[in-house]
Amino acid sequence: MIERFYLKEFLTFKEADLEFHPGLVVFTGPSGSGKSILMRSILASVGLDNVDAHICESSVAWDIDEELYGIQNESTNIFRHVKKEKTRYFINNQSTSKSSMESISSLYLRHLSLKDYSDFEPSSLLSLIDARIGIKSPDHLRILDEHKNNYSAYKSLTDQLKAIEEQEKNLSDLKEFAQFEIGKIDAIKPRIGEDEELNLIKKQLSKKEKIESAISAAQAIFSYESSVSSALGLLEADSAFFDDAMNELRSVFESASERLDELEEVSIESVLDRIEQISELKRRYGGVEEALLYRDQKMRELESYETIEHSKDDLVKKIESLKGALDKSAKILSLNRQAILNEAVNSLNSYLGMLYLREATLEIEDSPLSATGCDKAILGLEGTKLDKLSSGEFNRLRLALLAMGVESMKGNGGVLMLDEIDANLSGEESMSVAKVLRHLSSRYQIFVISHQPQLTSMGQQHFLIYKEDESRVRELNDNERIEEIARIISGESVTAEALGFARDLFERSRGIA
CATH class of the missing domain: 3.40.50.300 (P-loop containing nucleotide triphosphate hydrolases)
Known part of the structure; x- marks a missing residue:
């Protein structure tokens, strides 16, 4: 309040x-x-x-x-x-x-103040009827809540099923595309870091002859090794540094020669082809690692496509089970509503009679399954469509519905x-x-x-x-209220008759609960 x-x-x-x-x-x-x-x-x-x-x-x-x-x-x-x-x-x-x-x-x-039709909506009318039933049979409201929960689950599962069925329409194309994408990457079988290795080989192959020629010319240094050692001996200088340097140089030349021998077996054309394949993957996916991640993603998608049939079967079973429960609860709700409908209509018409309005009809028709069952409540006023009512009639009809609702309200x-x-x-x-x-x-x-x-x-x-x-x-206090009622009756010049009528009206109203 x-x-x-x-x-x-x-x-x-x-x-x-x-x-x-x-x-x-x-x-x-x-x-x-x-x-x-x-x-x-x-x-x-x-x-x-x-x-x-x-x-x-x-x-x-x-x-x-x-x-x-x-x-x-x-x-x-x-x-x-x-x-x-x-x-x-x-x-x-x-x-x-x-x-x-x-x-x-x-x-x-x-x-x-306005023509708000929300009170006359089928859902609002059903709520009035359900609340009325709930006063006598709380089990009805429990069934209604259970029905609403089941319908929410049913709607969610049917949406999932629709999504799967939509996927199924394109499933063959999706599987073929995933397999094609996986096949393209598997045909190359890239390794992370392979592009760096290939570029190094390419660089070494391009300089192979120059390196071989340079090493061959440099080998002459070893023919002077003993002369240098002898000179260092005569000078009584420590020759260890020279021996170490020559050994290190000999090791470097030997490793280079071995690598050059290995390159003899490598085809420059195959290296260039492989570099082009890896470059194509990098252009398409952004890198070798990204290409492998994309392959894994497509593998997972392929697996999900293969399990769709199993998922669909499970969904269909769950939906059928919920549909059976919903049909059963909807039937119980409908029977309960039909059983109390005459009483609800009589209650509504009693208020309409008080309000000097024609009798109303309140009917329950079949409707598609929904959160409230399979019923649709329709209100009519004898001889007149709701949208043709005057403002006064409209408001009094709405008051009658509100008054009817009060009979089953538990709170404010x-x-x-x-x-x-x-x-x-x-x-x-x-x-x-x-x-x-x-x-x-x-x-x-x-x-x-x-x-x-x-x-x-x-x-x-x-x-x-x-x-x-x-x-x-x-x-206003009580006496002032009587005076104001008298003013409403007779105008600014309040007569004794108006005052008496006002007092009588006021006192009679005190006895109304």
């Missing part, structure tokens, strides 16, 4: 500070006093309207999804709309967006806001609307603007909006 509302500087209002109670809250006052302005301001305070007020603030007993919105709940959550240079929105002094505020508020507050329904729902109604029609709203107020906090004495008398809290130099609002 909305516990408190504060408004500062909006059009004819300088300031308003109101505390609200649960139940039916009525706003009355002369035309042009600011009733609709106040209603819009309350909506704006929780993000459901746009106004240019300096401050609109509501203290609400609503739970906020802390994880979703990143806002911590307080014992009372305070929603605030502030307008200075620009409009800003806050919840518990934490800045937020209008869309977030609106998303939270719409879970708890409904403004019944939130807040309803209605703007002159009894406008242009006769006294009897207005009283019927008032009685239904009083019934709804057992589960909803209801804010309503009224110009009729019947609805005004039924209010459990009554605020008068009036205008002096500015618009003002105050809560």
Whole structure:
């Protein structure tokens, strides 16, 4: 519920500070006093309207999804709309967006001013019927929850099956392509680092003759080795360094000669061909290592294609099992709904009779399997299509559905806001609307603007909006309420007869639960 509302500087209002109670809250006052302005301001305070007020603030007993919105709940959550240079929105002094505020508020507050057909949607009507069954048979709601869970799993598995069947259409091409890609890489059998080795061989082959010629010429140095050793001996110098150097040189020449001998067996053409093959892999895949990784990926894909048939068989079995369970639960749900349908229709028509509307029809038709079963609820009003109803008829039909829903509600329904729902109604029609709203107020906090004495008398809290130099609002006590009802009846010049009728209306309303 909305516990408190504060408004500062909006059009004819300088300031308003109101505390609200649960139940039916009525706003009355002369035309042009600011009733609709106040209603819009309350909506704006929780993000459901746009106004240019300096401050609109509501203290609400609503739970906020802390994880979703990143806002911590307080014992009372305070929603605030502030307008200075620009409009800003806050919840518990934490800045937020209008869309977030609106998303939270719409879970708890409904403004019944427009032709919103959501209450007449087949899913909403089924929910009404299911809630009614649940009061007498909680097992129905358990079966419904189980059905919804099974349907979610069934939908997920059928989507997977569709994906596999789509894959199967191209499976032959996919397998052929994977095998082709693997075959191309396997035909080359590249090794990591092989390109560096090949380039070294190519370099050595290109210099082979020059190296052989240079080594052959350099071999002459060894013919002077003994002469150098003798000279070093005569000089009494240590010849170890010279011996080591010559041995190292001899080892280098021998290794080079062995490598040159090996190159005799290597074909320069085959080396160039191999370099070209490796270069092609590098151009295509970015490198030898990347080519091998791509091959492994294609191998895994090939294995997955080969297991698709097995996966498909498992999915088909699971889907068939779930479908059997869903068909069974859908049939039970349908039987339960059909069994209570006449009772639900009679309940709805009792409210419609109170509201001076024609009887309605509520039928359950077969529909494709869904999360709610295989049923579709269809509402009709005798002789008139829903989209042809007047605004007054439309709102009264919606009230009847809400009243019917109250019979099976366990918790509070939130807040309803209605703007002159009894406008242009006769006294009897207005009283019927008032009685239904009083019934709804057992589960909803209801804010309503009224110009009729019947609805005004039924209010459990009554605020008068009036205008002096500015618009003002105050809560009325019982005597003041009787005087205001009398003003509504007779105008500004309140007669004794109007006062007596107002007192009688007010006192009779006290005896209505």
